[in-house]
Amino acid sequence: PLFVWNTIQGTTTPWLATEWTFSEDNLALTFTLQEGVTWSDGTPFTANDVAFTWNLLRDNEALPGNGARTALPRLASVEASDDLTVVFTFSEAFTIAQYEIGQQLIVPQHIFEAVEDPVTYANEEPVGTGPFTEVARFENQIFELHANPNYWQEGKPAIRGLRLPAYPSNDAIQLAALNGEVDWHANFIPDIEAVYVGEDPENHNYWFPPTGAVVHLYLNTTIAPFDNPDVRKANSLALNRDQIVEIAMYGYTHPADATGLSDAFEDWKVEQALAADWVSYDPDRANEMLDTAGLMMDGDVRKTADGTELAFELNVVSGWSDWVQSCDIMARNLEEVGIRATVQPYDQTTWQTRVQNGDFTMSIGWSSQGATIFNFYRGVMSTETVYPVGESGTENWHRFGSEEADTLIASFAATSDEAEQRDIASQLQVMYAEQAPAIPLFPGPQWGEFNSSRFEGFPSEEDPYALLSTYANERGIVLTTITPKSAS
Template sequence: MFKHLITGTATLALMTGTALAQDVAREDTVIFDLDRTITDPTNFNWLTDGTGVRRMHGGHQVMWEPLFILDYNTGELDPWLAIGFEGNDDSSAFTISLRDGVEWSDGEAFNADDVVFSINLALENEEITAREASAIRSQVASVEKVDDLTVSVTLQAPNPRFMVENFGIRIFGSYLIMPEHIWAGQDAATFTFPEPIGTGPYTFTSAATNRAIWDRNDDWWGAKTGFMDLPEPQRVIFLETGGEESRAQLIAGNDLDAAQNVSVGTFEAVRAQNAAVIAWYEDYPYAAADPCARQLEINTTVAPWDDPAMRRAVAHIIDRSQIVNVAYEGTTEPSRTMFAQYGAMQPFIQAAIAAGGELPMTADVDAAQALIEGAGWTRDGDYYTKDGETLSVEIHVNSASTEYTRTIDVVVEQLQRAGIDARSVPVENGVFWGEVLPFGAYEMSYSWLSCGSVNEPWASMGRYTVKDVVPVGERSPGFNNTARWDGAAAEAYSAAVDEMASLPLGDPQIVDLVGQAYGHLAEEMPFIPLVQAAKLIPFNTTYWEGWPTNDNYYNHPFFWWNTGHQIVHGLTKVE
């Protein structure tokens, strides 16, 4: 599967541009895979970064700690920097209780002043663009300090999901608290935070475009207060590995401890070389279910895809089973609806199916071509044409992962065979998330913008309401409704979803509202669900044990999330 294995610390030194350390041995160092270049190694202002890259190389995994962490296994919010919260009767205000004894790594106390200041950063600075900041700005009316360990947040409208959405790491990250004593007086849009600090057990040592190094703070507040023992790794490195073959070589040679997603073939080749490499499941399909189901985004303002019939035609052409078998090597399953297919989501999935929203596993090209021809297109050789124009489409895809590009290669081939001149347009990660998606600079694109719902439906459905429609060329708020879906059906959908938003979690009316809304979604097809996402994440147990697996399910295995703190704390040194 890969040509040869490069082993030994010489490889690591070559990749990082530095030896491991003068005083930190390999067996005391944990090395995580980074799937992207650090474009500005001295800039840690995550608030102006929509792609997460300024925090994914260790910032929010080992330095910036969250208030809470959502346990995917239990559905509960586990306390971290905060110990609890309480909402008022209609969930329009929340009181957050902070943990006593928390300190920034420079010794300053972490308290309510930092939380109030950080929330106000989002409220008072329209120019900061991180998704989490946009969410705070759209939901919070005001925030105030009650006392040093208590914060009161008043919302613009009732939202029973406020805490898990913004401070619980439901998906990828949370709104991160910054130190007031450093950020006060700085321009939130331009301050680079070049010497970053956090409350976490590691402090920043150095970074280059291909790696970031973090060293343990043995004076960490958590150990001093008895909250948690110091993590065992003395050093943590996030290393850009340069792609699947390279990461396979490194993890097989014990120069990488946790790798980004790989194919089944690559994983099996690695494991044949090194029996210490494991995954979520011990046996096939190995991969863990990812909460962000994959889909084809469609810009509904661009002809001919502004016609719902043409969008439905594309949905008929796509063979989801082939995507599973070819692009994912059988490690996942076709999406039945827009939702991640977790057990808690089953009532809502069934409501969507009853409303006509279930997608077929295989293609119905005849039905697709009937819709295309009904829109006035005529097959002329390989492709359909109308008024001298060939029916064509460009599909933008993030080039950061072979998962993305392989999937769109399959979709392009399917569309080509059906008479649409489709072409894949790979773009660099920063451009994809910074320009293509938020500004609607695409006809179609591959992504997961309905991501959000893991235990209730509003988090995903609320991303496609008309309140977030903006013109092409203007940034979509929080990446919501980048399809610019509008019109009567979208209005009716939005009314049902808005009603759902005000109901408490578990209210039986929510299931009925899902059915009402989903009927409009299925008819209009502003995006096309494709497959459930699966991540085959190799972990190396040569130096470290305690990785999250199905048999050691303390949480999911996505080490690039803000939940990475749990993984680092869960590791124990192999003796």
């Protein structure tokens, strides 16, 4: 990428670009690139590669990119003015696009310009600018990447390669970690102090900051009665988040608040939204709100006016033990207020297809998060992210859209003035707190564990130079920082 967003530091780290600036009217964004960078095959990396990548994405809608689709509709052109300068011109001011543009992975023009169909291209001999580019092994359950022989950061990486095995479940990864087979991983381990650290206190380490996107309970708002915000709030009031966090999540995080934002945006949160009380545990009030909504108790289950029982599947990914246990607790909580939620595990592919297509009533799931609050509120409240049921949407699975939110989100993206953005962010938080488009459960712990018996220099709570999670944007920073353990 051109730069790396460092979540834990709240800063951008220059990567393939050294600097970037907006024009005064916010309609042009200019990147200046690093000198002396080459692709792994020795070909010079230039601004032409950047422009080519973005034009390739524009001309091939089936290529998802990694964030590019948010910026592309607002881009009028992308042009290289010289080998080290690329200019992105916008048809409308859209300042948050700098994060999507900066983090988009770049492809080599000299390779891809000869590819007939980039959507189906297998890229079996990849050429890149990253620290690890050489495919030494590629099998169903494992692959190896060796160091880039022409890497541009002098003296890096300090390690020869990466071996990346695939595991079917948290339990399988945990066993491999305990056996010393994994040096760096990012997954849920129950009671980690006893189970993992206790096995080798000198070398087994972890760090789980609650700065990941907030995990939500999604209620499909296209299905009554979940089109009613009071019913959604009543469901929320029925949930014992303290119990979920302490039992299912082993105290690794904390209950979410009514902003829906994680701890990464702690200094953006406003009191008016934080004061909303529908994220507290209050089953008596939940019962009152459900009664008021006309969902009356009949025996031990509530029914709609036409006699339909409030009985639903609660979808979750099988093998994700923390989420499965969270759903078990929620199902028991909801039963106490007359809502029957049957926990239904699916393999990840099936689960993801169902939620993205809107083929569910209740599901646990992650939310969107980026460098600003834009990504979260766009993903949870914008009509731009609402797709008809049956069509796949990568976010807004619950199909909630507000034109008022659209206006605020567009205004946020149009300005580069932080004071203006904070004012708009406060309005979006209040709207979320009033509408309860989805039910926030807890900020996602950003899992990260490492075994220091062979390698050192990993980030930690004591040295938080980047997130420890292997799936975090800043993993490139970590991979160019860690070194083999010294002989001493």
